[in-house]
Amino acid sequence: MGTKGKMVVISGPSGAGKSTVCRRVLEDPEVEFSISATTRARRDGEVDGRDYYFLSADEFRQKVEAGAFIEHAHVHGNMYGTLRAPMDAALKAGRIYLLEIDVQGALQMKGIDIPGLYLFIAPPNFEELRKRLIGRNTETPEVLERRLQKAEDEYRERVRYDHVIVNDNLEDCIAEVRRLIGSGVEG
Ligand code: ADP
Numbered sequence: 001m002g003t004k005g006k007m008v009v010i011s012g013p014s015g016a017g018k019s020t021v022c023r024r025v026l027e028d029p030e031v032e033f034s035i036s037a038t039t040r041a042r043r044d045g046e047v048d049g050r051d052y053y054f055l056s057a058d059e060f061r062q063k064v065e066a067g068a069f070i071e072h073a074h075v076h077g078n079m080y081g082t083l084r085a086p087m088d089a090a091l092k093a094g095r096i097y098l099l100e101i102d103v104q105g106a107l108q109m110k111g112i113d114i115p116g117l118y119l120f121i122a123p124p125n126f127e128e129l130r131k132r133l134i135g136r137n138t139e140t141p142e143v144l145e146r147r148l149q150k151a152e153d154e155y156r157e158r159v160r161y162d163h164v165i166v167n168d169n170l171e172d173c174i175a176e177v178r179r180l181i182g183s184g185v186e187g
């Protein structure tokens with residue numbers, strides 16, 4: 001594994017604002033996004049190879065067997081995994097490599113001592129989390145309830161991260177994440 005770059009893991013409950021924060025942090029050209037593989041269906045507006053690599057369950061399994069993932073997890077009924085090769089290349093090239101992955105995946109990486117900065121994005125409270133998920137309007141009511149139930153377990157794991165950033169005011173949260181990862185982009 002490369003050692004020149006910096007690996008940053010961002011996780012937290014669904015709806016906390018991870019994708020919104022990551023999109024803004026990625027305005028810095030020094031920061032590169034880890035494009036995960038998933039078996040989840042593509043949402044409107046998502047692009048294969050930009051947001052995710054959308055794979056069938058068989059294709060995903062083949063990659064697991066080939067050792068292509070540094071971590072993978074079953075999240076909300078679908079498989080998600082972080083590809084090893086692009087991460088190694090980005091770190092060797094000295095880049096800030098940003099992973100937006102779920103809590104299980106982050107703790108797997110910590111468990112095998114993958115060095116990096118582990119950030120937990122927390123909602124200000126669970127009522128606000130529900131409002132944000134409803135407002136995003138991307139889940140069926142059943143999936144939304146599943147995500148909210150899981151959020152409580154995930155929230156308990158925040159103590160295992162290097163930093164917990166509460167995403168109440170979005171701009172404050174983004175500024176704090178940029179400061180922690182050492183991104184050159186201000187404001
Ligand atoms: P995640 O990636 O953690 O699932 P998203 O980034 O998709 O969460 O955010 C969930 C919803 O909440 C989106 O509709 C987003 O626009 C909104 N949102 C994100 N941050 C804030 C914030 N600080 N205040 C209000 N709404 C927010």
Ligand code: 5GP
Pocket residue numbers: 011012013014018036037040071072073075076080081082100101102103104105106
């Ligand atoms: P979504 O379906 O909303 O895009 O993502 C659902 C959850 O899966 C989010 O918590 C997201 O961070 C997580 N996730 C995305 N990619 C990966 C990955 O490669 N590995 C793991 N473990 N979780 C991921």
